[in-house]
Amino acid sequence: MKKIYFDYAATAPTDPLVVEAMKPFFFEKFGNASSPHGVGREANKALEDARQKVATFIGAKSSEIIFTSGGTESNNHALFGAAENLKSRGNHIIVSRIEHHSVLEPAEYLEKNGFRITYLNADRYGMVDVEALQKIISEETIFVSVMHANNEIGTIQPIAEIGRLMKARGICFHVDAVQTVGHVPVDVGEMGVDLLSLSAHKFYGPKGMGALYIREGIRLEKFLFGGDQEKNRRASTQNVAGAVGLAKAIELASQNMETEVSEQIRLRQKLIDGILKSVSGARLNGHPEKRLPNNSHFAFEKVQGESLLMSLDMAGISASMGSACTSGALEPSHVLRATGLPDELAYGALRVTIGRWTKEEEIDYFLEQLPRIIKRLRD
Ligand SMILES: *Cc1c(COP(=O)(O)O)cnc(C)c1O
Numbered sequence: 099m100k101k102i103y104f105d106y107a108a109t110a111p112t113d114p115l116v117v118e119a120m121k122p123f124f125f126e127k128f129g130n131a132s133s134p135h136g137v138g139r140e141a142n143k144a145l146e147d148a149r150q151k152v153a154t155f156i157g158a159k160s161s162e163i164i165f166t167s168g169g170t171e172s173n174n175h176a177l178f179g180a181a182e183n184l185k186s187r188g189n190h191i192i193v194s195r196i197e198h199h200s201v202l203e204p205a206e207y208l209e210k211n212g213f214r215i216t217y218l219n220a221d222r223y224g225m226v227d228v229e230a231l232q233k234i235i236s237e238e239t240i241f242v243s244v245m246h247a248n249n250e251i252g253t254i255q256p257i258a259e260i261g262r263l264m265k266a267r268g269i270c271f272h273v274d275a276v277q278t279v280g281h282v283p284v285d286v287g288e289m290g291v292d293l294l295s296l297s298a299h300k301f302y303g304p305k306g307m308g309a310l311y312i313r314e315g316i317r318l319e320k321f322l323f324g325g326d327q328e329k330n331r332r333a334s335t336q337n338v339a340g341a342v343g344l345a346k347a348i349e350l351a352s353q354n355m356e357t358e359v360s361e362q363i364r365l366r367q368k369l370i371d372g373i374l375k376s377v378s379g380a381r382l383n384g385h386p387e388k389r390l391p392n393n394s395h396f397a398f399e400k401v402q403g404e405s406l407l408m409s410l411d412m413a414g415i416s417a418s419m420g421s422a423c424t425s426g427a428l429e430p431s432h433v434l435r436a437t438g439l440p441d442e443l444a445y446g447a448l449r450v451t452i453g454r455w456t457k458e459e460e461i462d463y464f465l466e467q468l469p470r471i472i473k474r475l476r477d
Contacts, residue, residue, distance in 0.1 A: 099413075099414045100414045100460075100463060101414050101416075102414055102415045102416065102460045102463065102464065103416050103453075103455075103456075104415060104416060104417045104450045104451060104452060104456075104460075104464070105416050105417055105418050105449075105451060106392055106451040106452060106453035106456075107249055107250075107252075107277065107300070107390075107392070107393060107418075107449065107451035108418055108451075109299045109300065109305065110299065110300060110301065110302045110453050110454070111302065111455070112299075112302060112303065112304055112343070112347075113302040113303075113346075113347060113350055113454070115346065115350060116302060116303055116304065116343045116346045116347050116350070117343075119342055119343060119345075119346040120304065120339040120340075120342050120343040120346070123141070123144065123338045123339035123342055124339055127140055127141060127144065127338075128141070129141035129142075129338075130335055130336075131144075131145045131327075131335075131336045131338055132325065132327060132335070132336070141336075141338045144338055144341075144342055145165075145336055145338050145341050145342075146160065147345070148338075148341040148342050148344065148345035149163050149165070149341065149345075151345040151348060151349060152296075152309055152341075152344060152345055152348055153311075155279075155284075155348045155349070155352055156279065156284050156285060156286050156294065156296070156311060157284075157285035157286050157287045157288070158286050158311050158313075159314065161314070161329070162286075162311055162312055162313060162314055163309050163310075163311055163312075164309065164310050164312060164328045164329075164331050164332050165307070165308070165309050165328065165332070165336060165337065165340070165341050165344070166307075166308045166309060166310050166332065167306050167307070167308065167337075168297045168298075168299070168305070168306055168307060168308040169198070169200060169274065169276035169295050169296065169297035169300070169308050170200040171308060171310075171321075172274075172276075172295030172296065172297070172308050172309065172310040173198065173200040173201045173204065173243075173272075173274055173295050174200060174204050174321065175310055175318060175321040175332075176243070176272040176293045176295060176310060176318070177191075177201065177204040177205060177208065177241070177243065177272070178204055178207075178208070178319070178321060179318025179319045179320070179321055180240070180241050180270050180272065180293065180316075180318055181208050181213060181240070181241060182318075182319035183317050183318055183319045184240040184241060184270060185212075185213075185240070187240050188236075188237065188238035188239060188240040189212060189213045189214055189238060189240070190213070190214045190216065190236055190238035190239040190240060191205060191208060191213050191214070191215050191216075191239070191240065191241045191242070191243075192215075192216045192217075192218055192231065192234060192235070192239060192241070192242045192243070193205045193215065193216075193217060193218065193242070193243045193244075194217070194218040194220060194226045194243070194244045194245065194255075195217045195218060195219055195220055195432065195436040196220050196224055196226070196245070196248050196250075196253075196432070196433045196436050196437075197243060197244075197245055197274065198245065198249055198274055198276070200274075201243050201245070201274055202432070205243075214238070216234050218230060218231055218234070218244065219436065220253075220436045220437060221437070222437050222438050222439075223253055223384060223385040223386075223388075223437070224248050224251045224253035224383070224384055224385065224433065224436070224437050225253055225255065225256075225385060225388070226244055226255055226256075226260075228256060228259055228260060228263070231260065231263070232263065235263075235267060235269065239267070239269050240269065240270060241269065241270045241271075241272065242260070242264055242269055242270070242271050242272070243271075243272040243273070243274065244257065244260055244271075244273060245273065245274040245275075245276075245277070246273050246274065246275040246277065246278040246284070246289075247275075247277040247278045247281075247282075247389075247390050247393075248277070248384070248433060249276070249277050249420075250383075250395060250420035250431055250433040250434070250449060251383045251384030251385075251389070251393070251395045251420075251433060251434070251437070251449075252277075252384045252385075252389035252390035252392075252393025252394075252395060252451075253384045253385045253388060253389055254278070254282070254385070254388045254389060254390065257273055257289045257290075257291065258288055258289050258290060260290075261289050261290020261291055262290055264290065264292075265290050270292050270293065270316065271290065271291050271292045271293070272291070272292065272293040272294070272295070273289065273291045273293070273294045273295070274294075274295045275294050275295060275296055276295055276296060276297045276300055276308075277300060277390060278390070279296040279297075279300075279301060279348070280296075280300065280301025280302070280303075280347060280348055280351035280352075281300075281301060281351070281355075281359070281390060281391065281392065282355075282359065282390070282391065283355070284296075286311055286313070291311070291313070292312075292313045292316045293310065293311060293312055293313070293316065293318075294310070294311040295308065295309075295310055295311075296308055296309050296310075296311075298340070298343060298344040298347055301347050301348070301351050302347050302350065302351070302453075302454060303343050303344045303346070303347030303348070304339075304340050304343040304344070304347075306337075306340065307337060307340035307341070307343060307344050308344070309344065312331070318331070320332070320333075322334055358391075358454065359391045362391040362392045362452055362453075362456070363391045365452055365456060365458060365461050366391065366392060366393070366394055366452060368458075368461055368465075369394055369450060369452075369461050369464065369465065370382055370394050372461070372465040373394075373396060373465070373468060376465065376468075376469045377398065377468065377469050377472055378399075379398060379399030379400060380396055380397070380398050380399075381396065381397050381443070382394070382395070382396060383395040383396065383397055383434065383437065383439065383447070390451075392451050392452045392453055393449070393451050394449070394450045394451070395420075395447070395448070395449045395450070396447070396448045396449075396450070397434070397439060397443040397444065397446050397447050397448075398443075398446040398448065398472060399442075399443065399446060400446070400476050401446035401472055401475050401476065402445060402446065402475070403419045403445055403446050403447045403448060404419070405475055406446070406448060406471065406472070406475060407419060407448075409471045409474070409475065410467070410468075410471065413467045413471065415463075415464060415467065417448060417449060417450050417451075418448075418449045418451075419431070419447045419448065419449060420433060420434070420447055420449055430444035430445055430447070431444060431447065434447060450464070
């Protein structure tokens with residue numbers, strides 16, 4: 099049976115070139131980057147080279163990058179670190195309603211601990227309401243978090259516009275760019291962000307490896323205590339192999355970005371057009387144009403998303419309902435709810451995300467299988 103992976107937004111396979119680049123750091127170059135001896139200095143040099151590459155790719159200085167264990171840690175650190183540091187200035191925090199759970203849950207925690215949280219609405223395309231944001235900002239507002247692109251429906255937000263607004267008001271602005279770094283151009287200067295999260299495994303790097311950009315002058319309360327690694331901003335022995343892998347993944351992505359994006363848009367469009375044409379009662383979620391090149395997301399009338407996923411799986415196709423984290427939950431996704439999609443449609447959600455190794459035959463096979471499966475499920 100064919101095995102087709104259409105869940106690149108949940109995680110991507112590691113590029114073999116990334117694994118090659120990481121290999122020496124498990125063996126001959128295994129050193130602790132904090133050790134002052136030769137083996138340690140060699141590891142430290144690789145770590146700092148990797149930091150420089152990551153910084154360059156997003157338009158930052160290397161001193162503004164800390165390595166983390168992934169997108170979740172970067173987001174948690176951004177919210178908790180900024181809230182703790184800025185609480186003398188105010189207690190109001192704004193996050194969009196469509197954020198990843200690794201932003202929403204820290205916000206909920208902060209809400210139980212003295213902060214006031216306002217959730218910024220999105221329209222039917224999943225685009226946040228910038229005018230509403232302007233209205234809910236107050237003197238008490240210390241922190242705003244809006245993701246660059248949504249992990250479920252792929253909508254890309256007007257980050258630079260929000261960035262200018264936040265700068266004018268002197269509000270700390272965090273962006274979860276886990277879905278965009280390595281996929282579309284990301285420049286912290288142009289976007290006007292103070293904090294930005296990224297994660298290697300979403301762009302063919304290793305899992306458990308990420309980074310947080312912290313603009314010079316922004317202070318975050320420490321999150322992991324212990325050693326004074328990462329200029330005393332994150333304790334724990336540094337993951338040199340992971341950092342090297344992250345840097346290699348970012349380098350490969352930047353080299354191939356233009357061709358990769360245009361090919362993915364071509365395949366993705368073929369998939370969207372094919373589904374909307376061949377399946378009745380299907381709708382595309384997310385923005386028709388302002389969306390991730392590799393993302394498509396549908397809602398099907400009179401179909402149970404869970405059964406659809408199982409049938410697809412039996413046909414060798416791995417897809418998802420939305421975020422990997424909500425699959426298996428019985429609640430419809432908070433993102434779809436925020437776009438106003440009725441629950442009965444949200445239950446029939448399907449996210450198809452393609453990637454570096456997606457072949458046209460796979461799209462064709464999918465377009466052949468899906469209408470049959472849906473027909474069978476509806477019968
Ligand atoms: C995957 C994802 C995360 C979590 O990143 P991990 O590295 O898996 O912890 C956070 N935000 C978004 C938008 C994501 O897609």
